[in-house]
Amino acid sequence: MTSAVITGTGLFTPPHAISNEALVQAYNLWAEYYNSEHAAEIEAGQLEAKPFSNAEFIEKASGIKQRYVLDRDGILDPQRMKPYLPERSNEALSQQAEMSVSAARDALQQAQVDPATLDMVIVACSNPQRAYPAVAIEVQAALGAGGFAYDMNVACSSATFGLQAAANAIQSGQAKRVLMVNPEICTGHLNFCDRDSHFIFGDACTAMIIEASDQAHNQAGFEILGTKLKTQFSNNIRNNAGFLNRCDESGLGALDKLFVQEGRKVFKEVCPMVADIMRHHLAALEIEPAQLSRLWLHQANLNMNQLIAKRVLGRPATEVEAPVILDRYANTSSAGSIIAFHLHQQDLGPGALGHICSFGAGYSVGSVVLRKQG
C-alpha cells in the first residue's frame, strides 16, 4: 500500500499577544462594573456577584501565561469583552481562508510543492466561520489548487481526524497530495465574561502537506505509520451556536451561544481515556512507549499533558520529550498539537518515532504515530 508522508508544515501566529495580567485586569474591571450596576439585585439575592479573576491561579491551574489573538483591543475593552472581527464582503478573502493561506504557503514551501498540484484540501477546525460555501473551497481557489475540498469539525481533534482522512485518501488512491489546515479563531466563541474559562483559548492556524511517498520532493518528512480515532459522547464541553438559534421562541435562542465546559470533569475523564488509547495504538503497531522520541500532545492544560505523558511512558516526560507550547499560545483547539509538532521536530534524526495525540469536545481523541524519514 502507498504510504502517506507529512512533507511540510506551516504556522500562522496572530500579531497580538495578551498576557494573563492584561486579561485579568480587563475582566476584573468588567466584573467591578457589573457588580456596581447590579448592586441592588445582588444585595437582594436575585443575582450573584461576579467573582474576580487571578493571573497566578490561571498559570498554576493551566500552565498558560499568554495567548495570541487576532484582535486585542475588543477583548481588553471592559465595555465590550469580545474581539473586533468585522464581517468582510463576499468578494474579500474570509478571515479563516486568509489564515489558512498564510500557514499553507509555509507548508508548501517546506514540502517544495506547487499548489496547483494539490488534489485535496481539508479545512479542519472547531468552528468554521460560515455554513457554506466551505472555507476549504475558498482556500483551494485562493491557492489555485486542483481536485476537491471540504470542511470538517471534530472540535480539538479536527486536525488528527483530518490527518486520517488525508492518509486514507492517499492510501486508497483518491488523492496524491493533500493540504490540511486548521484555522482556529477560538476568541470568537469564548465568553470573556466567564472567570472559569476566559483565559483558556487563543487564535492560530496550522497547515500540513501530506503526500503519497512516491510523490514527495522532501525526503526528510514523517511517514504516517498509523492513525486511531475514538469518540464518546459527552456534554462536558459544549457550544450550542447554530443555525436553529434564530428559530427559538423562548428568547434563549437570541443569547450568545459560546464555549462552556465542566473543566474538572473533563480533566478526570479524558486523561485516562487518552493514555489508554495511545498505549493501545502503540501496542497495535508493535512499538514500545520507550521507543518514542517525542509526544506532541494536544495543548489544553499543562497538568493534563504531564499526567498523560507519565501514563504513556511509565515515568515523567522531559520538556524535550513532550514539548509545551500552551504557555505562549494557550489552547488553540485543533492547532495545538500541530503547533507543537511544527516547532519541535527539527532535531529528530531518520527513524525517530513520534506520537501526535489530540483530545477534546465530543469527547474525541485522535492518535497519529509517525516515523521520521531521511
Ligand code: CO8
Ligand atoms: N481566577 C481565580 N479563581 C478561579 C478562576 C480564575 N480565573 N477560575 C476558576 N477559579 C476558581 C473556581 O471557581 C474554583 O473555586 P472554588 O474552589 O471556590 O469553587 C477554584 O478556582 C478551582 O477551580 P477549578 O476546580 O475549576 O480549577 P481547576 O484546577 O480544575 O482548573 C481548568 C480549571 C484549567 C479549566 C482545568 O479544569 C482544565 O484545564 N480542565 C480540562 C479542560 C480541557 O481540556 N478542556 C478541553 C476544552 S477544549 C476543546 O475541547 C475544544 C472545544 C472547541 C474550542 C472552543 C474554543 C472557544
